[in-house]
Structures are given as structure tokens and as C-alpha cells.
Amino acid sequence: MLKVxxxxxxxxxxxxxxxxxxxxxxxxxxxxVGANGAGKSTTLRNISRLxxxxxxxxxxxxxxxxxxxxxxxxxxxxxxxxxxxxxxxEMTVIENLRMGSxxxxxxxxxxxxxxxxxxxxxxxxxREKQLGGTMSGGEQQMLxxxxxxxxxxxxxxxxxxxxxxxxxxxxFIFDIIQEINRQGVTVLLxxxxxxxxxRIAHRAYVLETGRVVMTGVGEELLNNDHVKxxxxxx
Amino acid sequence: xxxxxxxxxxxxLIGGVxxxxxxxxxxxxxxxxxxxxAHGDILxxxxxxxxSLFTFFGIDPFVSIxxxxxxxxxxxxxxxxxxxxxxxxxxxxxxxLLTIGLGMIMSNTMxxxxxxxxxxxxxxxxxxxxxxxxxxxSTPLAISFLITAxxxxxxxxxxxxxxxxxxxxxxxxxxxxxxxxxxxxKWMSILAFGMGSALAxxxxxxxxxxxxxxxxxxxxxxxxxxVITVLGGMGSIVGATIGGVIIGIAESVSAxxxxxxxxxxxxxxxxxxxLLFKPAGLMGKSRM
Numbered sequence: 327m328l329k330v331x332x333x334x335x336x337x338x339x340x341x342x343x344x345x346x347x348x349x350x351x352x353x354x355x356x357x358x359v360g361a362n363g364a365g366k367s368t369t370l371r372n373i374s375r376l377x378x379x380x381x382x383x384x385x386x387x388x389x390x391x392x393x394x395x396x397x398x399x400x401x402x403x404x405x406x407x408x409x410x411x412x413x414x415x416e417m418t419v420i421e422n423l424r425m426g427s428x429x430x431x432x433x434x435x436x437x438x439x440x441x442x443x444x445x446x447x448x449x450x451x452x453r454e455k456q457l458g459g460t461m462s463g464g465e466q467q468m469l470x471x472x473x474x475x476x477x478x479x480x481x482x483x484x485x486x487x488x489x490x491x492x493x494x495x496x497x498f499i500f501d502i503i504q505e506i507n508r509q510g511v512t513v514l515l516x517x518x519x520x521x522x523x524x525r526i527a528h529r530a531y532v533l534e535t536g537r538v539v540m541t542g543v544g545e546e547l548l549n550n551d552h553v554k555x556x557x558x559x560x
Numbered sequence: 561x562x563x564x565x566x567x568x569x570x571x572x573l574i575g576g577v578x579x580x581x582x583x584x585x586x587x588x589x590x591x592x593x594x595x596x597x598a599h600g601d602i603l604x605x606x607x608x609x610x611x612s613l614f615t616f617f618g619i620d621p622f623v624s625i626x627x628x629x630x631x632x633x634x635x636x637x638x639x640x641x642x643x644x645x646x647x648x649x650x651x652x653x654x655x656x657l658l659t660i661g662l663g664m665i666m667s668n669t670m671x672x673x674x675x676x677x678x679x680x681x682x683x684x685x686x687x688x689x690x691x692x693x694x695x696x697x698s699t700p701l702a703i704s705f706l707i708t709a710x711x712x713x714x715x716x717x718x719x720x721x722x723x724x725x726x727x728x729x730x731x732x733x734x735x736x737x738x739x740x741x742x743x744x745x746k747w748m749s750i751l752a753f754g755m756g757s758a759l760a761x762x763x764x765x766x767x768x769x770x771x772x773x774x775x776x777x778x779x780x781x782x783x784x785x786x787v788i789t790v791l792g793g794m795g796s797i798v799g800a801t802i803g804g805v806i807i808g809i810a811e812s813v814s815a816x817x818x819x820x821x822x823x824x825x826x827x828x829x830x831x832x833x834x835l836l837f838k839p840a841g842l843m844g845k846s847r848m
Contacts, residue, residue: 374739374740376736376739376740395744395746396739396740397739397742397743397744397745400740400741400742401742405740405741405742406740408736408737408740412734412736412737412740413734413737414729414730414733414734414737414738415733415734416729416733417726417729417730417733421726424723424726425726425727425730425738425741425743426741428723428726428727428730428741428742428743429741429742432742433723473741477741477742
């Protein structure tokens, strides 16, 4: 479904991604784990075309993403739930959700999708009229994911969805990610919470300073000595 | 008391037009983070457009806005697409220089076309007035206020209720998040600059029966627009609306009670006081 091939990207003189190869197949949960500054978010920013890579390629269902603008990528079925949630602070919950279905293909399903995300996140329904900026971190994360789902994505890119959340909320978010996947959406998850994300992922990539150093089945990597030592403190 | 009411009402009437100017500037700033220093000159173009339509075709200035609004929208969209867009993300001083430069081109072009003589657009109702409970209201000001109120109401409806309007607000609140939702922010910028220009042009059209028309009038209104938007809170449309009316009232009341020579002093003292106590402006963080 998504194929990243020999991707190289630098911010000015500083190269942050080196020859990165990554594949996501339809129906999978794939996770990219790694420490701060490993290039995880930058990879997602490249997929969403917010930044432009120097060499290599990214294709989605065999379409070369280099030809598309960020808003066109969303129309193709890739949505990103960015790090730090980035919800519209001066808009209500419902207005934020409506913005999620701005693209033409998602508009006819707007009401249906609003019902769907309200079932998934009953808390958002209670807060329907509240301004996005006044909500707690966990609620904002729910809203960000719900807003992403409003675009009817085929592939959802999640950037650090558990960052800064209380343990109970972290568990809830990871359950939701599995639920989204069961509903037929392919997931590419970027996380620093290595244990939780390897637990739910079908496959995983370990990134260190912009390079893939390890790849494999999620559960297997959990038992890998290097992963244990580097990320799990065992 | 009657004198006070009289000056208050005149202030509100002219404040409506100021609000229109301020809203235009604040929409442009909100969506693009560019301060449009050509705003007053765009207003001046609107004045000349109205003047020409009246002088050469005999179209009433308040009727001609149906022509002025779409033309000014296209003019603004053109400026954004051809010039301002290239400066997106550039250093602020470069953006400022660009818009100042565009403004100079506009005023000098008008000087070439119409000379720098003061023009007067005089209709048969230019100096007439309506008497209402002892207060006399200038007819052109009253009509322009009604039009302003109608346009502002439509604009609020557009920004709050339509998908495109909400997308403009979303782009203003978080440009990157808007892109991630599939919003074409370049198109939103063109739309915003078009709307901002149409609003400035309309304001120019509405005041043309009561003001002198000359190529250099722009800078006065750029400054005024800037004061209004900063007073209301940069990027806030509600703020610009309130700011415009406040400035209108302050000018009108101080002209009556102090002297018309001092009205700008009063406006700027008021402006500084607001910034002293509310540095983000009156509506620094509001929904629109």
C-alpha cells in the first residue's frame, strides 16, 4: 500500500533520514519506534508532503507522492494525526470534526462519520460545543484522532499519540488504534512508547539516527536483546 | 445630551465603514500572517473605480458596489497569486517591502491616470440628511452604514456556517493542521486576499460620496486599518468590527468636544491605552 524507497532527507545541511526503506501493507498496523530525533516524525512529514525529500521515493498504491501537494495526499486516503494534536483551538469539537470532512469525498459521509466517532469517543459527544483549545490533553488527542477519521482514510499516520497522556489514557488510545485497524484502516504508528506499540503492531521498524537498524514482527522485537536494552531498560 | 447623541451616532455610522477596512486587513493577516501595507491603496482603487463608474456611466456609487466588489476581489486574488504568494514564509520585512511597493505602484498609477487633483463625487443626496428625533443623520453615511451592516452579517455567516468559511478560519488557526485535513491553503490565501481587497474596495466605494478622492489617500487608511486591527487583536474579525466602531466613535466625539484637529491624538492615546492593558488587543483570542 505504502512504499518508502531509499528516502534521504535533510533540513538544510543536516541530514536526518538516510536511505530509509519502509513498507506498509493494507490492513496492517506498522510501527516505527526510536528515540527522540531518530527521524520518525520527519518520515511522516515526508509522507504527508509537508516537507520535500531530496532523493528516493514514496509511493501510495503505486502513485508517486512526489507529484502531489499535502491536501491532495489527504484526498488520496492518507491522513496524519500530527504530534502535539494540532487541533483548531478556537473551534468547537463539532467544528473541528467538520473540518475533518472538508475534502469532497468525505462530505457525503459527514453525518455518518460523526456518529461513528462519537460512538468511539463518547466523551467528545459530551463536549460537542466546547472549544478545542480548552480541553485536556487526552480529550484533544481523542479529537485529533476523530478528526483524522472524518477524512475517511485508507491509511492513518499517528505521530506520538500517547505523548504526555496519563497511563489509563495511554491504554485507551492504544485500544482505539486496534479498534480503528479492525474497522479496516491501515495504521502507521510512530511512537516512543516502545513497549505498547510493539505489543499491538503486526510489524515494526526500529529507527536510530535516521536509519532503519532493525525490522521484524512486533512481538519478536519485544524479545530482542538490543531493543530490550536500548528502549525497554531491561 | 443631544449633541453627544449626535456625535455618537455619526461615530457609529463611520465606524461601520472603518470596521469593513479593519476586517479586510485582519482576514489577510489571519490566513497569511502578512500585514498588507497596500490596504489603503486598494481602498483608494475602489474609490477611483466608483468615481469612474459614476462620472463616465452615471452609475450611483451605492449601486456600483455590485460591480466594484467582484472586480476588487479579482484584483486581490491576482495580487496574491502573482506577488504575495511568492513571499509566503519569507522574512516579515521582505513582505512589508513588497506590499508597500505594490501600494506605491497603485497610487502612482492612479496619479498618472487621474492626476493628483482632488476629485469630488457629488450625488444629489451628498449633503442631504435625515432628521430623527432631533438628530440629523447624513443620508450617504446612513446608506453606507446599512450596506456595511449587511455585508458584515453575510461575512460572519460565511465564516461561521459554510465549509469554505470554516476552512479559512482553520487555516488562520493552524496552517499546517489545515493542510493535513486536506485544505488547499494556497487557495484559501487567494480567497482571503481577494475578500480582504473586496472589503477595502467596498469601503472605498462607500465613502467616496463623502470624502475627497486623490491618489495619496491610501496611507491614511492603511494606518487607520492597522490601528483598528491591532486594537481589536490581530487576526480577530470580531475584534476588527469592534475596533472600527470604537475608532469611529472616538474620532467623532473628540471632534465635537475637543476639536477636529485633536481627534487623531485622542485615537492614538486610546490605542496606546488599550495596548498597555491588553497587549493582545481587545479580542486577542476569540473564535473569529
